[in-house]
């Protein structure tokens with residue numbers, strides 16, 4: 001069964017276009033006097049809220065030992081299959097027998113779902129607020145254990161982007177930190 | 179025969195079958211720890227409790243046997259026993275038992291190598307409580323070495339005593355015992371008698387939890403990362419059935435696989451840790467040809483052409499050396515190539531060990547002597563000592579591998595022969611005497627059939643991929659033979675088995691499909 005749709009016939013006022021123009025300008029004017037929400041990135045950094053899922057970090061205990069026990073729960077949970085761990089016996093006599101000899105994350109494959117931090121029984125892996133870690137080569141986006149521990153040092157005390165010299169630091173992060 | 183009703187299904191069982199056995203045989207799960215089919219029943223873990231009609235208390239199903247009841251006493255006029263595994267009381271009791279077992283358990287699955295194949299983990303998840311009510315301090319004990327290869331984590335032990343019974347009944351060495359009583363009991367060894375017998379590795383397998391660990395595998399990987407390939411151990415002529423656990427072409431561990439006609443449930447440590455000796459070898463992956471200055475690499479085409487040329491030139495003076503380390507298919511193709519004129523190297527032997535349980539470690543370190551003799555009937559043992567060597571001009575040798583050392587007699591003989599082809603996977607003593615070395619497969623790369631010393635044909639499956647340009651062991655002699663004879667070559671290992679069956683009646687009905695996981699006995703014709 002066919003339905004006949006009548007096309008809209010513009011009236012005289014419509015065809016004048018002036019009322020529409022005024023309406024549009026009113027919106028522009030309204031925003032003109034409001035508080036600006038544009039951020040002058042990268043001179044100014046957006047500060048993500050808590051719980052933002054950005055670059056990973058590997059947490060340490062206050063005494064400096066790595067929390068991770070290389071149980072590979074995170075890599076089992078990871079839907080992108082991008083966490084690669086080589087376990088080994090722990091170098092410390094603290095009752096935790098295992099320890100990650102290698103811990104690599106392929107950030108190019110990661111979809112930042114956060115399943116890894118949810119799966120972790122030791123609260124060892126966490127996603128941080130860092131979002132601007134683009135790079136020039138693929139290799140530089142494979143982050144290893146040292147890189148992940150470095151991210152912990154950068155983010156453990158305060159939100160990475162609300163620190164005074166946040167802009168300069170992120171340069172350092174993207175190049176040699178991984 | 180008695181009829182037992184388990185939950186809602188009737189089963190007819192042999193008289194004297196335990197309820198647990200009847201259930202397990204019919205895929206009904208009853209959680210259990212201390213019961214192991216190879217060991218004496220002790221009924222100590224109380225995990226397998228079931229409700230048996232007419233009995234006031236719950237019964238341990240591993241130690242409750244179905245018998246014949248006089249016909250007037252049968253339940254519902256039909257059943258000799260009626261069992262419920264799903265009763266509310268049973269479920270509550272399972273929860274309670276698990277709570278007891280976990281009282282002092284550290285709950286450290288993340289660092290435990292058993293996680294993923296742990297009965298405690300699985301049952302706690304399926305039948306246990308989600309929480310613990312134990313608020314006191316847990317009993318904590320340090321790890322101890324029971325022997326050079328076995329570590330015990332006392333905190334995880336549930337004192338099922340499987341390991342103790344194993345050393346008493348299977349290895350007969352009785353190293354392990356339960357020390358002290360009650361809350362203080364723990365598994366122990368005497369300092370002067372550590373757990374160092376050749377079957378020790380099995381205790382780590384039969385331990386239902388992560389208490390006994392093999393130092394060889396500890397903290398190496400996680401079980402769900404590994405691929406499991408059912409295969410055959412190649413370290414002696416018994417041919418224990420094994421599972422090879424591997425990841426990315428690297429073998430991490432071997433565990434025994436159940437086969438009641440061969441190894442039952444166990445394997446020895448020689449076979450268990452034997453794979454390590456292939457890890458470090460420098461694998462030969464391209465054909466090598468001897469020239470003035472030593473071996474130089476060549477291509478397959480050239481290598482085969484050269485070999486065929488020499489073969490043509492040698493006329494009747496050709497012979498082959500078969501290898502009891504190779505599959506039936508490889509030996510069969512070699513026999514074809516050299517017209518059955520076959521010998522062997524001297525055997526590699528060690529002491530034969532027999533355990534009270536009937537478990538045997540053979541003195542013959544080669545896995546396939548029986549099969550080799552079957553498919554090379556006119557074989558001459560220790561060829562060099564037995565044969566006049568001046569009329570041999572072409573020798574094709576299947577190398578035994580890295581364990582082989584050549585004696586002077588053999589070296590002298592190989593030197594005198596005009597052209598020696600060695601098929602090997604490494605630059606062994608034997609390969610060094612060759613004029614041309616053709617790269618075959620290393621032990622865990624091979625596929626085919628091997629026949630153990632009791633005449634059981636078993637399917638040897640490859641666990642890792644063949645490295646580089648190396649070719650299957652049966653394929654190399656086949657290529658040379660087909661080129662030499664100008665016939666069409668065989669395409670896969672199954673067609674070789676087919677050909678083998680035509681020549682040797684005992685192997686006529688053998689196919690991979692029929693061999694399956696458990697193998698087949700030879701039908702006896704090969705011995706004639």
Ligand code: SF4
Nearest residue numbers: 078110111113114116
């Ligand atoms: S965030 Fe998701 S995809 Fe990325 S590593 Fe974690 S689990 Fe894998």
Ligand code: SF4
Nearest residue numbers: 068069071072074120
């Ligand atoms: S980060 Fe956590 S989940 Fe991943 S291996 Fe380490 S402890 Fe296990």
Ligand code: SF4
Nearest residue numbers: 286287290293296388
């Ligand atoms: S023994 Fe089983 S339950 Fe206990 S820590 Fe190991 S895996 Fe977990």
Ligand code: SF4
Nearest residue numbers: 335336338339341385
């Ligand atoms: S070590 Fe393992 S096998 Fe031995 S008693 Fe303890 S739990 Fe059972």
Ligand code: FES
Nearest residue numbers: 212223224226240
């Ligand atoms: S299996 Fe029956 S009591 Fe342990």
